[in-house]
Amino acid sequence: MSAGGATATTATRRRPLPPLTEAHEELRLRIRAWVAAELTPHVEAWEQAGSFPDDVIRRCGAAGWLGLKFPVEDGGADDPVGAVVFAEELARCGSGGLAAGIGAHAGIALPPIARFGTPEQRERYLRPGIRGELIAALGITEPDAGSDVASIRTHARRVEGGWVLNGAKLYITNGMRADVIVTAVRSTAAGGHHGISFLLVERGAGVTSAPLRKLGWHASDTALITFDDVAVPEGNLLGPEHEGFRLIMENFAWERVMMAIGAVAAAELALERTCAVVAGAGGAGQETRHALAEAGLLVEQGRALTYHALRLHLAGGDAVAAVTAAKLATQRAAFEVADACLAAIGPDPALERAVRDLRLGPIGGGTDEIMRELLGRTLGL
Numbered sequence: 001m002s003a004g005g006a007t008a009t010t011a012t013r014r015r016p017l018p019p020l021t022e023a024h025e026e027l028r029l030r031i032r033a034w035v036a037a038e039l040t041p042h043v044e045a046w047e048q049a050g051s052f053p054d055d056v057i058r059r060c061g062a063a064g065w066l067g068l069k070f071p072v073e074d075g076g077a078d079d080p081v082g083a084v085v086f087a088e089e090l091a092r093c094g095s096g097g098l099a100a101g102i103g104a105h106a107g108i109a110l111p112p113i114a115r116f117g118t119p120e121q122r123e124r125y126l127r128p129g130i131r132g133e134l135i136a137a138l139g140i141t142e143p144d145a146g147s148d149v150a151s152i153r154t155h156a157r158r159v160e161g162g163w164v165l166n167g168a169k170l171y172i173t174n175g176m177r178a179d180v181i182v183t184a185v186r187s188t189a190a191g192g193h194h195g196i197s198f199l200l201v202e203r204g205a206g207v208t209s210a211p212l213r214k215l216g217w218h219a220s221d222t223a224l225i226t227f228d229d230v231a232v233p234e235g236n237l238l239g240p241e242h243e244g245f246r247l248i249m250e251n252f253a254w255e256r257v258m259m260a261i262g263a264v265a266a267a268e269l270a271l272e273r274t275c276a277v278v279a280g281a282g283g284a285g286q287e288t289r290h291a292l293a294e295a296g297l298l299v300e301q302g303r304a305l306t307y308h309a310l311r312l313h314l315a316g317g318d319a320v321a322a323v324t325a326a327k328l329a330t331q332r333a334a335f336e337v338a339d340a341c342l343a344a345i346g347p348d349p350a351l352e353r354a355v356r357d358l359r360l361g362p363i364g365g366g367t368d369e370i371m372r373e374l375l376g377r378t379l380g381l
């Protein structure tokens with residue numbers, strides 16, 4: 001069996017669940033074959049190496065996967081649902097870290113440039129990013145500002161022709177390799193939600209990255225990035241000055257939908273692998289069968305909530321409650337599915353990796369506690 005699971009190379013055509021269409025299921029087959037040929041065979045080596053080659057991002061770009069969500073005029077396909085299919089199939093490579101590295105570039109760092117970027121910024125960063133020739137990271141979290149993003153301290157001082165940047169960003173995915181860091185900075189002396197801006201910071205003088213060790217996501221590089229008197233030109237302000245909090249909030253919606261999509265797909269892969277092993281061994285006792293049945297229920301509940309949130313999000317308007325519920329429901333659940341699978345057939349290296357990788361879900365993109373706070377607010381609490 002491959003590291004990616006029992007069905008990594010044997011895709012069967014699914015009936016499309018809205019908002020997916022027949023065309024998306026065709027796309028799924030193409031992406032699944034590509035992932036099985038280009039990524040899955042190398043997962044073990046990249047996990048061991050603690051990183052994957054930059055060329056992987058270039059090849060994703062050349063295949064057309066990085067631009068699925070973005071406008072045609074920027075080199076994309078204007079098909080956000082296609083980007084969802086890519087995220088689902090990417091999860092089937094069996095390495096959360098590899099999926100995270102590619103996903104951080106295309107799913108959380110490039111979208112704000114597409115949404116708020118000037119024509120010059122789109123030309124310089126978005127188009128090469130979609131081709132996979134430039135790698136982007138999103139830098140929001142700091143050593144003393146995680147859940148409470150309003151307390152960020154990385155500071156941009158206005159100077160003639162731009163800004164001078166000082167501070168640090170922690171746990172930044174692609175933080176070692178990124179050519180450009182979409183960076184949240186404090187741009188006024190006032191604290192709180194106002195006075196946050198975004199700067200497109202190119203790697204150069206004053207930007208240093210230090211790698212961080214993690215429980216999972218071994219193939220993904222995660223870094224502490226330090227900015228020491230970094231000169232950022234005027235033209236690299238992304239979106240309105242001092243209004244960056246809105247950018248953070250808008251970006252969170254898509255990031256959380258994509259995290260839910262990835263968690264459900266990774267949990268489903270773990271369950272498929274486990275059921276194949278159990279079936280191959282001639283079946284299992286009732287306790288194991290019931291545990292796996294419950295795991296299957298978690299996968300289907302997660303998918304239903306996530307597709308619901310996706311439909312609302314794509315329709316526009318306020319999807320906060322649905323997106324928050326999908327993120328909260330899927331992350332711990334995916335970890336529990338992988339854990340139940342490991343208990344059923346372990347020891348198993350692919351499932352051990354899935355358990356390690358999926359532990360990040362209840363932390364990244366807003367912790368479970370923060371999701372509960374947000375959901376409570378939608379109930380008027």
Ligand SMILES: Cc1cc2nc3c(=O)[nH]c(=O)nc-3n(C[C@H](O)[C@H](O)[C@H](O)COP(=O)(O)OP(=O)(O)OC[C@H]3O[C@@H](n4cnc5c(N)ncnc54)[C@H](O)[C@@H]3O)c2cc1C
Binds near residue numbers: 366
């Ligand atoms: C592998 C990895 C990759 C990451 N990639 C990126 C990236 O690319 N870019 C980026 O900007 N960030 C990234 N992050 C950071 C991630 O978004 C943060 O870790 C997350 O937002 C939580 O922040 P924190 O770690 O500072 O924890 P804290 O905010 O310090 O929280 C610690 C604990 O306190 C709880 N808590 C905090 N506030 C409240 C509250 N008000 N009510 C109840 N409980 C609360 C939290 O839920 C948590 O359990 C990454 C993190 C990891 C681990």
